[in-house]
Structures are given as structure tokens and as C-alpha cells.
Amino acid sequence: MLGSPGSSVPGPERDGDEGGRGVGKRRGRTGRSGVGARSGERAPRRSVTERLEAGEVTVDEAGDLARETVLRILTATPKSRRELEQAMARKGYPEPVVARVLDRFAEVGLIDDVEYAHMVVRTRHSERGLARRAIAAELRRRGIDDDTAAEALGQVADDDERETAARLAGGLVARTRGLARDARVRRAASALARKGYPTGVAFAAVKDALAAEGVETGDLSELG
CATH class of the missing domain: 1.10.10 (Arc Repressor Mutant, subunit A)
Structure with a gap:
């Protein structure tokens, strides 16, 4: 389901992180003057939402950053769509940008809550010995809808x-x-x-x- 990202995922990949290093040539001037600059301290990195609102990155560049970040998350561990939405919100990405990226990932099969729910049920029961009631609670926490959860839990008789x-x-x-x-x-x-x-x-x-x-x-x- 969530294997290594392939060429089917649209858009360029750059060597940047969620803060936007390496994307475009726009650079914010925060910290170039003021207390932080005088003391030699680095100014706090601004979120992609803040940089987008300030005109430091374009919508397309914000989408590239979001795409790269989601790919890194999924490479580390499978996630439900809701978990990805929450993770990206914590990282300061604007919801409309994230929604477009996740929609595209779902289209190419990199996000699949049905398959993800089946995987959670299988591993939690076989590896941790959890009963269906405990697994159902975990699926709810991970944002899996009731119908999908019920179908996946049917694997355990x-x-x-x-x-x-x-x-x-x-x-x-x-x-x-x-x-x-x-x-x-x-x-x-x-x-x-x-x-x-x-x-x-x-x-x-x-x-x-x-x-x-x-x-x-x-x-x-x-x-x-």
C-alpha cells in the first residue's frame, strides 16, 4: 500500500524540508535586523503558511514542500489520511495545499485507508495479541471511519x-x-x-x- 514512493507521484522533488530550504530563490528577511540578528541568534523558522501569506513562496512551491514532507512521513511509517492531515497541520502547512497533495496521493494509491485499516488489524492482533475492541479504539484514534474499521475488523473471528x-x-x-x-x-x-x-x-x-x-x-x- 505505502511502499517506496514512485514516479507516479506528480511534481518535482527537491532537497528541502518542511521549512522550505532549497525551494525557489525567495528568502525571508526575518532576523536580518533586530535583536536576533545583533545577538547572532537565528530567527525562528516561519511556517509554510506564514511564508505563503508573506509572498515568500508561491502556492506551487508550497505544494512541492508539502509533497516532499508527506513522502518522508510515509517512507518512515504508514499513516491514515487523517494522521497525515494532523501531522501536516502541526508542521504549519495550509489545509488547502495539504488537501490537494493528499488527494493526489490517494489517486495513485500511496494513501489507502482501507488497506491501512486491514494492516493495523492484522498486526495488532497477530503481533500484540490485541482483541477487536482494543483495535477498534486504535482505528478511531487514527481517523478511520466506522464502516472501514468494521470491515477490517472482520478479519478477526x-x-x-x-x-x-x-x-x-x-x-x-x-x-x-x-x-x-x-x-x-x-x-x-x-x-x-x-x-x-x-x-x-x-x-x-x-x-x-x-x-x-x-x-x-x-x-x-x-x-x-
Whole structure:
């Protein structure tokens, strides 16, 4: 989805960063006089929005800067469109410029929230052992809409979730040997709950893990 940017992304690439080094020949005169200049201190770098408003860069140059910055972000790690919008806003890019760049990236497949959501679900469940509830919360934080999130979460079935809970529970109870049984139950079940597992699934997994060790679990239903 978000592989190495290719030639399909329009526009020139320059050796500048989001502050605009290397784009065009316009240079702001901020800091050439005044306290900062007299003391030898560098003036704070102005945002692209400020430079655009001051006429120091053109709209096209601002677009080039935005394009380069988005490419760097995506090269480092996949992002949803909403995450990119937020990152670019923090860097001081004007929203209309960012919107045009992101629209073009979406057209050529460098931004794809559907594929991104599927990737998040797969990795969070298989690598971190998160349940669907916890993954759904993460998708919301990343700006994935409910319909896209629901479709992606369909990759994890009820049986998948129970199997993962059982695997995690085995490791959790193994680390608490020597504690009282009820304390082991509470610790392991709480750890599973933090990963998003429903109470019933978490308790059943912990109970089975203890039973596999030969621990008496016949009366544990009252603790669930």
C-alpha cells in the first residue's frame, strides 16, 4: 500500500524540508535586523503558511514542500489520511495545499485507508495479541471511519480471539506461579482486559490455563 514512493507521484522533488530550504530563490528577511540578528541568534523558522501569506513562496512551491514532507512521513511509517492531515497541520502547512497533495496521493494509491485499516488489524492482533475492541479504539484514534474499521475488523473471528486469549493466558498464569490462585486469576484476567478481551473470554481463558496446570478451578465461576 505505502511502499517506496514512485514516479507516479506528480511534481518535482527537491532537497528541502518542511521549512522550505532549497525551494525557489525567495528568502525571508526575518532576523536580518533586530535583536536576533545583533545577538547572532537565528530567527525562528516561519511556517509554510506564514511564508505563503508573506509572498515568500508561491502556492506551487508550497505544494512541492508539502509533497516532499508527506513522502518522508510515509517512507518512515504508514499513516491514515487523517494522521497525515494532523501531522501536516502541526508542521504549519495550509489545509488547502495539504488537501490537494493528499488527494493526489490517494489517486495513485500511496494513501489507502482501507488497506491501512486491514494492516493495523492484522498486526495488532497477530503481533500484540490485541482483541477487536482494543483495535477498534486504535482505528478511531487514527481517523478511520466506522464502516472501514468494521470491515477490517472482520478479519478477526470469534475463534481467533479465543485462541489468542488462550495463548496469552497460558503465559500470564505461568508468570504468577507461587501466588494465591485468586490473585493469579485477577492479574491474568486484568491483563487480558487491558488488551480488549471481553470479561467472559478473558476469564474462560485464564480458568483453562490454570486447569492445564492442575489447579482446581471448579469454584472459579463466582470470581468471574
